[in-house]
Amino acid sequence: MRIIVGITGASGAVYGLQLLKELTALGHEVHATVSEYGWKVLELECGAGESDVRPLAHALYPVEDITAPIASGSFRADAMAIAPCSMRTLGAIASGLANNLLCRAADVMLKERKNLVLAVRETPLNAVHLENMLKLARLGVGIVPACPGFYHRPQTIDDLVSFMTGRIMDSLGVDNNLFTRWNGAPE
DSSP, rough: EEEEEEEEEESSHHHHHHHHHHHTTTEEEEEEEOOHEEEEEIIIIIOOOHHHHGGSSSSSTTTOOSSSSSGGSSSOOOOEEEEEEEEHHHHHHTOOOOOOOOHHHHHHHHHHOEEEEEEEEEEEEEEEHHHHHHHHHHOOOEEESSSOTTTTTTOOOHHHHHHHHHHHHHTTOOOOSSSSOOOOOOO
């Protein structure tokens, strides 16, 4: 698959980083863009910068480059995930404000009726956040709140990150074995 990955400045940059690693390891063609604050949060939370992200993508585009291939509907992407997705980016997408490459690529996914998945990251949520999520969900956007499950009895932070990354990949339609799936309550 050809998949676009966006990383914004919401906390949870590790989800975007692991998503890039997993998709690339599975042989998918990954195109990525990171917002200005996304780079700051990647550094703060993961100690990662452009030299860490670039090898994980077929192409990495500056968020200001509205002429990048992913800004056009003629670029044949199969799906896009934004992980994490800030409320600022969610609001811009919900209102059709394609003011940077990340939001424009999401707008293209909407207009081309392609799979768009947003791993939203905020707590608590206010009515504006919820209304924006509902608006996009009604358009077919996958809303995947960055809320890991605990039924698989995670032992490490990596277990929690893998759970969420696996759920994002599920929403993209990408097979994975990153977490233990629910098989019912033990007897």
